Amino acid sequence: MSTPAAELVALRGEKLTRTYRSAAGDVQACVDVDIHVRQGQLVVVRGASGAGKTTLLNMLGGLDRPTSGRVLLAGTDLSTLDEDALARARRETLGFIFQSFGLIPILSASENVELPLRITRTPPAERDERVADALRLVGLSAHAAQRPGELSGGQQQRVGIARAIVAQPRVLIADEPTGQLDSRTAAGVMDLLGDLVRSQGLAAVVSTHDPLLVQRADSVLELHDGRIARQES
Numbered sequence: 001m002s003t004p005a006a007e008l009v010a011l012r013g014e015k016l017t018r019t020y021r022s023a024a025g026d027v028q029a030c031v032d033v034d035i036h037v038r039q040g041q042l043v044v045v046r047g048a049s050g051a052g053k054t055t056l057l058n059m060l061g062g063l064d065r066p067t068s069g070r071v072l073l074a075g076t077d078l079s080t081l082d083e084d085a086l087a088r089a090r091r092e093t094l095g096f097i098f099q100s101f102g103l104i105p106i107l108s109a110s111e112n113v114e115l116p117l118r119i120t121r122t123p124p125a126e127r128d129e130r131v132a133d134a135l136r137l138v139g140l141s142a143h144a145a146q147r148p149g150e151l152s153g154g155q156q157q158r159v160g161i162a163r164a165i166v167a168q169p170r171v172l173i174a175d176e177p178t179g180q181l182d183s184r185t186a187a188g189v190m191d192l193l194g195d196l197v198r199s200q201g202l203a204a205v206v207s208t209h210d211p212l213l214v215q216r217a218d219s220v221l222e223l224h225d226g227r228i229a230r231q232e233s
Contacts, residue, residue, distance in 0.1 A: 010203035011060060011171050012036040015069035018055050018226075029055040030226045032069070037171065037203040037219075042194055044217035045207045052226035053207035054175055060205060061094055061173045062086050074170055091120060095164030095202075097174035097193075101156045103148040109159045110135065110144040116167045134162035137200075138192060154185035158192065165196060172197070172204040178213065190216045 013035040020027045030052045037043045045053050058064040060071055062078050071078045074093055078086060090096075103112045110131050117127045135141050138158040148156050157177060164172055174193065178186030190206075194216050197204045206217075214220050222230040 008038045008040075009036050009072075010039050010074060011205065012072040013056070013060055013069065014072070016056065016059055016066045016071070017068045018052075018059060018064065019067045028226050030059070030066075030223075033221075033223070033226075033228055035060070035205075035221055037205055039170070039203050040198055040201050041218045042197045042204045042206065042216065043219045043221065044214045045205060045221045045223060046209060046211070046214055047223035047229070048209060051223040053209075053223060055226070056223065057173050057175050057205060057207055061096060062090050091116070091167065093170050095167065095169035095172045097157075097160050097164045097172065097177045099176040099179040101148070101153075101160050101180075103156055103159055103163075105148050108145050108147055109140060109151065109162075112148070112159055113162045113166050116163060120167065130166050130168075131162075134166040135159075137165065137196065138162045152185075153181050154189060157181065157189050161189070161192065161196070165200065165202075170203060172202050172206075174204065174206040176207055176209070178208065178210065183210075186210065186213065 013033060016030055016033040017028065018030045020029060033056055045056060047053050059066050065079065073089060076089065081089060113131045113134050114127055117130060135144055138161050140155060140158050140162065143151060143155060178189050181189060190213050193204060193206065196202060220232045221228060
């Protein structure tokens with residue numbers, strides 16, 4: 001029996017609007033944005049700096065609450081959750097990848113990857129197995145003992161990706177994950193993300209301003225001044 005299309009949607013944003021108060025008046029960072037991401041799908045959000053990409057991803061990831069509209073994560077409306085339940089949803093269902101890598105310098109690659117599992121109190125033997133699997137998936141098994149300062153930028157971002165997938169999330173959210181990388185390394189990281197999305201059945205939302213990276217996407221959402229300027233599937 002085939003799975004109904006609606007059940008394949010892992011993440012959905014409906015009429016998402018985020019307004020910030022400022023001394024100069026209200027600033028609308030996002031306005032009525034609709035987005036949905038299916039399992040096994042890579043959606044790229046593109047636009048110039050200030051277009052609203054980070055604001056949108058923060059709302060989708062439960063890091064910021066929309067002024068209006070709602071986010072459905074695995075069918076659950078995030079606006080109905082208290083802070084503890086929201087934090088649990090982020091830990092158990094979402095993986096985050098950051099432009100700045102976000103690695104702890106004094107920890108090895110494997111120790112950085114292991115952190116989400118320590119937070120969830122995963123048993124040590126299972127932790128070791130899942131960390132090894134995650135590093136293998138990103139091609140860094142041989143670098144498990146190295147610290148971030150001993151790795152290239154591309155390798156550091158691969159550690160960040162391994163950390164994001166080690167807890168086996170349903171959804172990946174990556175905000176400018178290739179922003180600090182040269183074009184060749186960036187292309188390799190995006191290829192890796194695409195491979196992981198398909199092999200692991202993940203739903204991924206990736207923001208970028210690089211037009212070359214959108215070629216790897218299943219769907220593209222372009223923002224301009226917080227509004228959808230164009231949408232391609």
